[in-house]
Structures are given as C-alpha cells and as structure tokens.
Amino acid sequence: MAVTTPVRWMNSNWRAQMFGGSESKPMMNPPITSSPWPAAFARHRPDCDWCFASCRIRPAGQDPKRFERHASGKAAGALVVDPDGRPRLIRACATVLATGGLGHLFRYTTNGEHATGDGLAMALAIGACAAALEFIQFHPTALKIDADPLPLLTEALRGAGATLVTGRGVPVMSGRHMFGDLAPRDVVARAVWEHAQAGESVLLDATAIFRSTKGTAFPGARALAQCYGIDPAVKALPVTAAAHYHMGGVLVDTAGRTSVPGLWACGEVAYTGLHGANRLASNSLLEAIVCGQGVGKAIAARRSRLRPFVHARDSDTSTVTSIATRWDHMRDRLWQAMGPVRDAGTLESALAATAAERDSLEPGSRILRNRYSLAIEMLTAALTREESRGAHWRADFPQRDAQRDGPRAVYSR
Numbered sequence: 213m214a215v216t217t218p219v220r221w222m223n224s225n226w227r228a229q230m231f232g233g234s235e236s237k238p239m240m241n242p243p244i245t246s247s248p249w250p251a252a253f254a255r256h257r258p259d260c261d262w263c264f265a266s267c268r269i270r271p272a273g274q275d276p277k278r279f280e281r282h283a284s285g286k287a288a289g290a291l292v293v294d295p296d297g298r299p300r301l302i303r304a305c306a307t308v309l310a311t312g313g314l315g316h317l318f319r320y321t322t323n324g325e326h327a328t329g330d331g332l333a334m335a336l337a338i339g340a341c342a343a344a345l346e347f348i349q350f351h352p353t354a355l356k357i358d359a360d361p362l363p364l365l366t367e368a369l370r371g372a373g374a375t376l377v378t379g380r381g382v383p384v385m386s387g388r389h390m391f392g393d394l395a396p397r398d399v400v401a402r403a404v405w406e407h408a409q410a411g412e413s414v415l416l417d418a419t420a421i422f423r424s425t426k427g428t429a430f431p432g433a434r435a436l437a438q439c440y441g442i443d444p445a446v447k448a449l450p451v452t453a454a455a456h457y458h459m460g461g462v463l464v465d466t467a468g469r470t471s472v473p474g475l476w477a478c479g480e481v482a483y484t485g486l487h488g489a490n491r492l493a494s495n496s497l498l499e500a501i502v503c504g505q506g507v508g509k510a511i512a513a514r515r516s517r518l519r520p521f522v523h524a525r526d527s528d529t530s531t532v533t534s535i536a537t538r539w540d541h542m543r544d545r546l547w548q549a550m551g552p553v554r555d556a557g558t559l560e561s562a563l564a565a566t567a568a569e570r571d572s573l574e575p576g577s578r579i580l581r582n583r584y585s586l587a588i589e590m591l592t593a594a595l596t597r598e599e600s601r602g603a604h605w606r607a608d609f610p611q612r613d614a615q616r617d618g619p620r621a622v623y624s625r
C-alpha cells in the first residue's frame with residue numbers, strides 16, 4: 213500500500229459515492245482511473261525470494277497467560293533469504309513485522325499471493341500473543357474468473373444500482389436485509405456464499421449502468437470485465453465471495469509493540485482492536501498511516517547501541533513454489549470450514565485433518581509447519597467462538613452472545 217499524507221489525499225478531485233454496506237453517508241473516493249487491473253496486479257507481485265523471512269528469538273518459556281509477563285525471550289532479528297537465495301541472519305534491536313494479511317490461505321481471495329499469513333505464523337511460532345484470528349472479512353463480489361487472486365468488483369456498483377441475482381434470475385438479497393443489495397459486506401457475502409454452496413451461480417447485474425453511461429462510469433470495472441471477454445453492458449458478471457481482510461493478527465499495544473520484546477507489528481498483520489469483529493471498508497488506511505507511523509516513532513525514540521548487522525546462516529531451503537503446491541488443498545479446506553458460514557462439524561473435521569497433516573510433516577519444513585500451526589489456531593478460534601459476531605457467522609450459533617464480547621488471545625509455542 214502506498215503511504216502518503218492524509219492532507220495530500222484529500223484533494224478536490226475526490227468525490228462522494230454510495231457503497232454497499234453504507235447506510236446514508238457516502239464514502240469518499242479518489243478519482244477513478246482507467247488503468248487496467250492486470251497491470252496493477254503485476255506491480256503488486258512481491259519478490260518471492262524474500263518470503264522466507266523468519267524471526268529468531270531465544271526461548272521464552274514462562275507463563276503464557278499473561279501478556280506482561282511473557283517477556284524474557286527477545287526478538288533478535290530476522291532470518292531471511294536474499295534475492296540470490298542465500299540465507300542471512302539480520303540482527304537488530306527492533307524487528308517490525310509488516311507482512312500483510314492472510315487471504316491467500318483461502319481458495320477464493322482478493323489478496324495477492326504474498327498474503328499467506330507467514331508473518332503472523334512466525335510470530336505465533338516464537339510465542340507472540342495473537343488475537344481475533346477467527347475474524348476474516350469476505351468481499352461479496354469478487355469477479356469469478358480463472359484468476360488467482362480474484363479481482364474485486366467495487367461495491368460502488370451496487371451503490372449505483374447493480375443487483376445480485378442467481379443464474380435463474382432470482383434476486384439474491386431479497387428478504388435478507390432491510391438495505392437489500394446495499395446490506396453490510398458480511399450479510400451480502402453470506403448470501404452469495406450460500407447460493408454458491410447450493411450449486412447456483414451468482415451474478416452482479418450492472419448491465420443497466422454500463423448501457424446508460426456508455427463507458428464513462430466505472431471504467432476500471434468495464435475494462436476488467438472486457439479483459440476477461442465479458443461485455444458488462446450486455447451480460448451480468450459472475451461473482452463469488454472471497455477472503456479479503458483479516459481483522460485479527462499479532463496482538464500489539466498502542467505503540468505497535470507485540471508481547472515479545474524487540475518485535476513490533478503494524479498493518480494488516482497486527483491486531484490493534486481498531487476494526488472490532490468487522491472492518492469498515494477502507495479502514496486499513498488507519499493501520500497503514502496512523503499505526504505504521506506510531507511504530508516508526510516509538511522505535512526511533514528508543515536508545516540502543518545495537519546497530520543491525522547481517523551474517524550468513526542456514527535456513528529453511530524449501531522453495532516458495534513447493535510450499536504453495538503443498539498448501540493448495542488447504543486452501544479448499546479453509547474455504548469450506550472457515551468461509552463466510554461456519555459450523556462445529558466442518559470446523560472440527562478440518563481441525564483434526566490439519567493437525568494430523570502437521571504432525572506428519574517432515575522435520576525442517578519450518579515455513580509450512582508454521583502455516584499449519586496458524587491454520588490450527590484459526591480453526592480453533594472459530595470453533596471456540598460459539599456465537600455469530602461481525603464477520604464470524606456460525607450456522608449453529610446464529611445469535612450474538614454478549615458474554616463473549618472481545619477477542620480471545622491465542623498463545624502458541
């Protein structure tokens with residue numbers, strides 16, 4: 213995410229627009245450009261060689277129930293693989309995790325292939341506290357085409373009058389919510405998911421918008437559809453719900469400190485509590501700007517004579533490709549068990565299968581093992597939360613339980 217100052221963002225070209233999920237106040241949006249989506253994706257591709265990074269700390273080993281006392285192990289830096297494939301240990305007095313979300317753990321996602329939760333998994337592996345791992349926001353209208361990640365269709369389309377219908381032309385949101393197609397993200401995502409689970413296709417019908425505006429409105433969405441051979445003025449667009457944003461993450465205080473001394477976190481990987489159980493659209497700007505800046509300032513204010521230094525080190529030498537291949541079936545499992553609608557039976561069997569697979573992993577595949585452990589914590593968190601709240605919907609516990617307000621901290625070693 214590009215970070216700039218809020219003042220520069222609020223230029224006069226911004227315009228107000230109704231979004232799905234908004235009741236009356238419109239959202240502010242930057243001017244819509246016609247830059248084609250595939251080019252934007254290419255720019256967001258990470259340098260995969262750097263995805264091996266993992267933290268090294270001395271063992272902690274004390275009472276994991278107390279955040280304050282979880283303190284004798286100290287983060288000593290990051291074990292990384294440089295662009296030439298050489299393992300390197302970077303020692304530092306302050307290490308900041310800013311590795312983004314985990315949508316790519318799921319079969320359908322809008323998140324790039326770097327968003328596999330590896331930073332969060334590393335933090336858990338070294339004993340950092342994490343919270344709200346069950347709260348995953350699903351975008352209701354990702355374009356369902358042969359792509360990974362899936363491009364999303366802006367909710368502003370529904371704000372402008374587009375409607376969700378099944379392949380048989382039945383309105384998807386009819387009788388679901390007082391705002392119909394403009395219901396909150398989680399409500400719409402559930403409706404789309406349930407129709408898909410029942411074997412029906414779901415379409416976003418924006419033909420009237422594209423016919424009447426002759427290319428002036430939503431040029432990005434039009435270009436995106438055309439890129440995949442669909443004329444949105446003629447045909448409705450196939451959509452699916454897709455994992456989009458993780459509200460949970462590494463537990464941090466207001467300065468971005470984690471429970472492990474020397475380890476900091478900001479951005480989507482962190483759990484700040486700012487988003488509760490369901491982030492409002494566009495609010496990750498808050499974490500990118502406010503929290504990112506806070507971490508930088510807090511670290512700069514610290515007095516330490518230790519300067520970062522680098523030396524060669526052995527590392528997990530499995531390739532990103534081999535990890536992705538071996539993780540592939542887990543994306544289906546997490547989608548089924550931890551998608552927009554969950555229940556105890558599906559969560560329990562996914563948890564048992566995931567735990568068995570982790571136990572059968574050969575020694576040495578640390579990145580994959582960490583990822584399995586993260587999935588286990590996420591499934592456990594979803595199973596334990598026997599209520600429906602925010603983006604976490606349990607078919608077997610459809611009510612909110614006031615006794616369960618707040619996050620459950622997770623500890624893993």
Ligand SMILES: Cc1cc2nc3c(=O)[nH]c(=O)nc-3n(C[C@H](O)[C@H](O)[C@H](O)COP(=O)(O)OP(=O)(O)OC[C@H]3O[C@@H](n4cnc5c(N)ncnc54)[C@H](O)[C@@H]3O)c2cc1C
Nearest residue numbers: 213258262263265311312322326330479480494495496497
């Ligand atoms: C399609 C889409 C549209 C969105 N639209 C909006 C919007 O309109 N408004 C809004 O507020 N939010 C939006 N979001 C959410 C927002 O983009 C993210 O929450 C935000 O970018 C997260 O920023 P971050 O800096 O935490 O992580 P990222 O921007 O994801 O950056 C993480 C970086 O860490 C690197 N990394 C990951 N793992 C490792 C590793 N193991 N080792 C080394 N490096 C690693 C990655 O390569 C990447 O460069 C959108 C998200 C998507 C997917």
